[in-house]
Amino acid sequence: MIQYAEGTWGPNAYRMLFGGGLFNSYDQHPGIAVTRACITSTAAGAYQFLGSTWSSLQKDLKLPDFSPVSQDKATVELIRRKGALPDILSGRIADAIYKCRKVWASFPGAGYGQGERPVTDLLRFYVQAGGQLLTT
Template structure:
């Protein structure tokens, strides 16, 4: 048994690490899903899942630029083009919204800044534009992911050549955040 462990310790550690990481953040994720009605819980859980998928989840989520650097002012979308791994992007904030997308949503919703509240409203609008808002609210997670995959490069099937998260990991985060899957 000892030799088996020595030969396979990397695989054992990798198998244990992902669930352990998710369990460590599960308490915080569940606390964020404080609303009591299923619709708002599912929406908040889906937004949290997008942050996780985009790699922004955490204390600085709303201040994150593409590539992980931070910006300092919520007065407006920072519109800073970052080149990383051969990809140049103006994505910013918790939901990694591109500047050109932000301009459209900002105008449509009459948003005055790039504050966390404005970013949340914008993300909900982007979900709605993709025809997925009813799916999100109803807990039709798979359908919502499929419809939103072209909005967020990290969702499975996005096809933008960036790292895509697995459906299983996203569903797990969604549920840890309090999201309820439709029966």
């Protein structure tokens, strides 16, 4: 769902640069600044990690590279740091989205001016991808 929100969903998700270009090596975060629609960003990978965010996570988690496995582990850590992991595990996905809204610019309420996706779209994609929502 994060990949869908960030516009990276697809076969090249883990190699995606901000703006849609691709990088070739998983050895390290590419650190390429891309300008698109007056926004410059070093975001890269399936979850669009900024270079500075990745450097911190890589050090903290002792990640060896920018591979898909490392990107997934770092994403889980970001979700955990926002206190949203229990929400995801319990199917409270809208609550998790709210808690993580300042991590991903495309989440509703992020406030970065980069095109936020409505929570209804994110939840619909989550369910279509096989996720289950908590029903009361």
